[in-house]
Amino acid sequence: MEEVDRILIHSLRSCGTEVPEEVQSIRQFNTELIVEAVVRCLRVINPSVGSSLGHVLPPGMSARFRIGTSLAQACQDLGYPGDIGYQTFLYSSEPDIRALLIFLAEKLPRDSPEDSHQPAGKSVLLQREIAAKIKQQLSIPWLPASCRAGTLWKSQSTHQLHRFHSRSLTVANDPTGKSISAERKEYWQRYQPLVTSQLPHLTSVAASLLERNMAELSTVQEWDSEWKSQGLASRLSQEDYRRRKRQRLQKRIQEQLRQCSLQLPENQAPTSSSQDLADMLKAFNMSGGSNQNKGSRFTHTQRFTYQQDPQRINEQMQRTAEILPKKDAQNADAEQQEITSLQEQIDSLEQEIRGLSESNKLLQLTLGQVEAEVNERRRSGEQKEDVVRVKKRAVELLPDAENNLAKLQALVDTSGQRMVNLVGQWETHRVRLIDEYRELKRAHQEQEDESSKWMKDVKDLYGKIRGAADEAKRKEELYKQLVSEYESLPKEVSRAAYTQRILEIVSNIKKQKEDITKILSDTKDLQKEINNLTGKVDRTFVVTDELVFKDAKKDEPVRKAYKYLAALHENCSQLIQTIEDTGTILREIRDLEEQIETETAKKTLSNLQKILEDYKSIKQENSQLLSRVREA
Incomplete structure (x- = not known):
């Protein structure tokens, strides 16, 4: 205090x-x-x-x-x-x-009138500056464009306004959170251009930075929400979840590209876009692991069709066309005829390629049908060979049929006995396997329950982390505000003693909390020990009572011992009750002493004496007033 x-x-x-x-x-x-x-x-x-x-x-x-x-x-x-x-x-x-x-x-x-204009923090300072600037601009009357001059031309004209146009920026950062290679660091430090140099106009710098910052924030928030809703439920690590998501996305892109390639007309002339699509599919197949050696119908057809690349011929034609203007005018007609003949050869080659492609498709279909028929006949032949082998074995056994039947019967009996033994062994093994299966199922269920519990704890922990982050952010803002307020206070006031007293109060409170915690812990331990001893005494009495009571029916001394045991138990109970009543009375005595100290602190006696003195002074003032009234 x-x-x-x-x-x-x-x-x-x-x-x-x-x-x-x-x-x-x-x-x-x-x-x-x-x-x-x-x-x-x-x-x-x-x-x-x-x-x-x-x-x-x-x-x-x-x-x-x-x-x-x-x-x-x-x-x-x-x-x-x-x-x-x-x-x-x-x-x-x-x-x-x-x-x-x-x-x-x-x-x-908290703030004196002299310090009310001081900023409370960076955000508050920015808001106050914005408000002051807006207030200053609103206080200036609006003038038409022909009457503006000087400062009004800059503040009221629209020549400084620009559209919000953002562009993509390359910034030195590490979104994956992994270790950065030395080459990338060297590129960032020496060769990467500045943000202002990456844009054609300086007016789009602020818009581009705002757009990039908003994209990063939205990406982080989307990943956080996706991980808490789907990632935790998948029970995978973040790296495994990202890898599986990336594989699913690549598979979907590959399927879409393959569907687009299959939708192309079969008689369509080859183009550079279709070749690019085939190359992209091949790249996806190469990155797909086990599917890298496989190919679709589209890729096989394109590979067969482009054995003689018409694009190379077209490039040769273009190079030839570029050389034509450089030649003399006398050879122009001959070269034109040669180009025409070459073009006719190209057309004939393309027609031949299309015919070969159709023939190849037909042959592939025929080959597939033939392979299916061969496989079917091979399976039929194997089945017939098995039937022939069995019949051949039976024919070999016919000359000595009686002995063979006896041997077969003995073999059947032996097999039956072996089957019975195997069934008994299987039953024994099956019981053990069933018990093991039940035990594993129970362990799996317990693991599932524990995993669900951990999932719930993780979600609660995420909520607590989010609350702690918000609380930390709020306290950070409060800390900045308090630091700004402290910096705005007059520096001539020494607050070292005041701060020292606050620290001493905090340390005393911490020490008192530790003492209270220790006392509560000791009290709980003592109460637990008392409960254990009480239960032990009761159980001991019950067991002793049963043992002595059995012998008390037959032996007179044992009967007296049983009476003494009951009296001893009753006296001990009274003694324990007396101790508890004594503790209760001591607590009441301490409470009464605290009340007495509280009443003593109220200075009741001194206040009564003061009240009596005030009463006497009031009576004296009343008598003086009455005497004045009588004299008047």
């Missing part, structure tokens, strides 16, 4: 209350000082109310009562939750006055 009183006294002195230096606690406050402190605080909190109150007590008791009532009403209007009246100020008690002063200190404004 001493540290709290020192902080309160410091706050009261900052409000203008003249607290003497020798006063170090609320206990040393007298009535005049209490009234002055409350009035000073009210004047700072609400000047309209505090200005009508005087901070000096008059000598008359009736005037003192009126001032005490006014102060109580003003504190109630501010929202003071406790009971308050004129007696709180005239016949004060230490706890009531401390609670009242703490309430008024919390109501004091």
